[in-house]
Amino acid sequence: MADSPNKEDIKGTVLHLEKMALFDGKGMRTVVFLKGCPLRCQWCSTPESQKLAPQLGYDADKCTGCQDCVTICPKEAIRPTDDGQKVKTDPDRCDHCFECVTVCPENARKRYGREMSCRQLMEEIEKDDVFYFHSGGGVTISGGEPLIQVDYVKAVLSGCRERGIHTAIETSGHVPWENFEAVLPLIDAILIDIKVHDSGRHRELTGHGNARIMSNIERIDRSGFPIDLYIRIPLVPGINDSEANLLATARYCKGLKKFKELHILPYHRMGVASYRFLDMKYPLEKIESPNIEMIEAKVARLKQEGIEVKIGG
Numbered sequence: 001m002a003d004s005p006n007k008e009d010i011k012g013t014v015l016h017l018e019k020m021a022l023f024d025g026k027g028m029r030t031v032v033f034l035k036g037c038p039l040r041c042q043w044c045s046t047p048e049s050q051k052l053a054p055q056l057g058y059d060a061d062k063c064t065g066c067q068d069c070v071t072i073c074p075k076e077a078i079r080p081t082d083d084g085q086k087v088k089t090d091p092d093r094c095d096h097c098f099e100c101v102t103v104c105p106e107n108a109r110k111r112y113g114r115e116m117s118c119r120q121l122m123e124e125i126e127k128d129d130v131f132y133f134h135s136g137g138g139v140t141i142s143g144g145e146p147l148i149q150v151d152y153v154k155a156v157l158s159g160c161r162e163r164g165i166h167t168a169i170e171t172s173g174h175v176p177w178e179n180f181e182a183v184l185p186l187i188d189a190i191l192i193d194i195k196v197h198d199s200g201r202h203r204e205l206t207g208h209g210n211a212r213i214m215s216n217i218e219r220i221d222r223s224g225f226p227i228d229l230y231i232r233i234p235l236v237p238g239i240n241d242s243e244a245n246l247l248a249t250a251r252y253c254k255g256l257k258k259f260k261e262l263h264i265l266p267y268h269r270m271g272v273a274s275y276r277f278l279d280m281k282y283p284l285e286k287i288e289s290p291n292i293e294m295i296e297a298k299v300a301r302l303k304q305e306g307i308e309v310k311i312g313g
């Protein structure tokens with residue numbers, strides 16, 4: 001029988017790392033964003049995290065048509081447009097070698113995602129050990145949906161535990177319970193969304209109902225592990241910001257033993273450019289970010305329910 005791989009050799013698809021982050025958990029953190037997500041939230045601000053595989057982005061506004069990428073591409077996947085001003089890429093020919101990204105003088109081509117072994121990731125994580133120690137921070141594994149790559153996440157969390165680093169995951173919750181079971185003993189905090197309380201509406205807005213998410217939250221809450229549970233609502237004007245929806249989630253939180261805080265995450269449009277680079281349609285073209293007075297009024301109402309509520313996370 002073949003030996004099972006050393007956990008440090010397990011590879012995952014990482015979108016990017018955010019160092020010295022002051023969000024997604026307490027203290028100063030390294031946030032590891034992984035690729036791949038089972039949901040398709042209409043307000044998603046990181047469309048580049050949805051697919052598991054690495055992807056190539058192209059910004060036609062930056063492209064000068066120099067054709068350096070056409071010359072370097074080993075698969076002949078890139079061709080000039082008819083007017084010679086821009087280029088087009090055939091996704092069926094592209095094998096994601098990303099050589100064109102390296103040569104583009106205008107940074108008009110972008111790489112989304114790379115394979116990293118657990119060992120390589122732990123080397124990056126360890127560089128900031130002193131900051132975790134002094135700030136009470138640690139590592140948060142986010143996505144996409146990190147628990148799609150559960151073996152990788154387990155290996156990284158285990159590496160953190162061995163080094164005494166605080167661990168958190170930021171999850172959609174929409175994964176089989178077994179994926180949670182595999183990592184619960186290695187986690188100090190879980191940040192999990194209840195995007196919309198009504199399951200039918202959740203399905204309309206994300207592609208899936210929320211029954212699995214709610215079931216997973218309740219099983220985490222009943223588990224014997226000392227995990228801090230943070231519930232989050234991405235606040236999208238006109239979509240999920242009704243008082244009825246917000247109060248339903250606030251009251252649900254009150255019934256959870258491990259619940260610590262409700263985080264209100266205001267909708268923003270920072271991901272719009274990524275849709276363009278990936279040639280994807282942005283579903284919420286007409287929605288603007290909520291203003292701070294509106295957010296504060298919602299938070300004040302939710303605090304009347306007797307729970308901790310915070311803007312951002």
Ligand code: SF4
Pocket residue numbers: 056072073074075076077078089093094095096097098099100101
């Ligand atoms: S990633 Fe590689 S194969 Fe794909 S278009 Fe660029 S150079 Fe060609």
Ligand code: SF4
Pocket residue numbers: 062063064065066067068069070086087103104105106107108109
């Ligand atoms: S190398 Fe960059 S600027 Fe030149 S044609 Fe390709 S994408 Fe455009």
